[in-house]
Amino acid sequence: MARVLINLPPKAKRGEVIEIKTLISHPMESGYRVASNGAPIPRDIITLFTCSYGGEEIFRAELSPAIAANPFIAFFTTATESGTLEFHWSGDNGFSTTETVAITVE
Amino acid sequence: MMPLPGALGGLVAALATLAPLATLAADIPAAERRSGYEFIGRETRAMQDDDAANPGMLAVLDGEALWNRGEGPAGKSCASCHGDARQSMSGVAARYPAFDAALGRPLDLEQRINLCRSERQQTAALPFESRDLLALTAFVAHRSKGQPIVIPDDRQTRRLVEKGRAVFERRQGQINLSCAQCHDDNWGQQLGGAVIPQAHPTGYPLYRLEWQSLGALRRRLRNCLFGMRAEPYPNDAPEIVDLELYLAWRARGLAIETPAVRP
Numbered sequence: 001m002a003r004v005l006i007n008l009p010p011k012a013k014r015g016e017v018i019e020i021k022t023l024i025s026h027p028m029e030s031g032y033r034v035a036s037n038g039a040p041i042p043r044d045i046i047t048l049f050t051c052s053y054g055g056e057e058i059f060r061a062e063l064s065p066a067i068a069a070n071p072f073i074a075f076f077t078t079a080t081e082s083g084t085l086e087f088h089w090s091g092d093n094g095f096s097t098t099e100t101v102a103i104t105v106e
Numbered sequence: 107m108m109p110l111p112g113a114l115g116g117l118v119a120a121l122a123t124l125a126p127l128a129t130l131a132a133d134i135p136a137a138e139r140r141s142g143y144e145f146i147g148r149e150t151r152a153m154q155d156d157d158a159a160n161p162g163m164l165a166v167l168d169g170e171a172l173w174n175r176g177e178g179p180a181g182k183s184c185a186s187c188h189g190d191a192r193q194s195m196s197g198v199a200a201r202y203p204a205f206d207a208a209l210g211r212p213l214d215l216e217q218r219i220n221l222c223r224s225e226r227q228q229t230a231a232l233p234f235e236s237r238d239l240l241a242l243t244a245f246v247a248h249r250s251k252g253q254p255i256v257i258p259d260d261r262q263t264r265r266l267v268e269k270g271r272a273v274f275e276r277r278q279g280q281i282n283l284s285c286a287q288c289h290d291d292n293w294g295q296q297l298g299g300a301v302i303p304q305a306h307p308t309g310y311p312l313y314r315l316e317w318q319s320l321g322a323l324r325r326r327l328r329n330c331l332f333g334m335r336a337e338p339y340p341n342d343a344p345e346i347v348d349l350e351l352y353l354a355w356r357a358r359g360l361a362i363e364t365p366a367v368r369p
């Protein structure tokens with residue numbers, strides 16, 4: 001299971017724009033490198049990140065081999081109502097990680 | 107994954123252009139002592155300063171899980187003896203490498219953790235630069251973040267510091283360079299595209315963007331020696347700990363930054 005760090009304010013005012021920061025541990029092996037014995041290292045990357053807020057998708061990113069290890073993705077959204085944000089990362093070799101974080105909107 | 111030597115190729119060419127050395131290795135006075143943090147770019151600093159963006163924090167979290175995980179026949183964890191690391195490990199990393207009276211030699215934090223594993227937990231030592239050892243070391247060192255490096259000023263330590271200084275000032279390798287020629291005499295100058303820092307080990311284990319991972323001071327020393335076209339010391343060589351102790355003594359007073367981020 002990959003280690004994940006998600007940072008967002010636990011409480012927000014209705015209509016406030018909040019920043020959401022995510023960081024996930026992943027080697028993001030590009031597939032273009034060779035090992036010391038000359039054998040190619042197979043590609044192993046995260047290909048898709050999505051975030052949904054109260055069941056509705058609010059952010060989506062497609063990741064490519066040029067992205068560095070441990071991808072950091074930050075984005076903004078408007079706090080509309082209390083609920084949960086669900087974060088999902090998926091990629092090569094069946095990689096799949098989901099995290100949820102609750103937010104209270106007053 | 108082994109570090110790739112490619113980026114160091116330019117080092118040798120750039121060294122040849124350094125101005126003739128006017129002064130020989132003198133200690134950097136306390137007022138001029140500056141962490142590598144002050145030589146890096148704004149974006150890299152921002153990355154280090156924000157715990158939500160610093161990839162080294164992922165390893166600190168891994169280390170916390172390892173701290174509480176039972177190991178060996180008795181299922182003892184680090185926490186079984188040391189309790190809450192927030193209190194028990196505060197300031198510890200700022201005192202390492204430290205002299206171990208029983209062994210009669212200095213130990214760095216990685217070796218100290220492995221000694222605990224073999225003697226107290228009765229389990230296998232973790233290999234140097236393994237993910238788990240880096241994570242545990244990062245977790246322990248992070249508990250000292252912001253605290254100044256303190257190396258005791260007694261006769262025993264002095265003797266060891268002088269041994270480390272001899273390694274630091276020894277010319278070695280095919281281009282006959284010493285650590286001191288760059289980091290004492292020419293810090294702040296350009297070496298290829300980068301500024302030469304003062305070589306203070308304030309943030310180890312640290313996340314290097316070039317490595318795409320966390321790395322220990324050993325790895326950094328190996329990189330430097332490789333660039334000097336000298337033969338790197340094996341991971342368990344006494345010279346490494348001597349050098350680490352001298353570097354810590356040389357950086358006394360500077361704050362621990364673990365996990366630092368460097369380009």
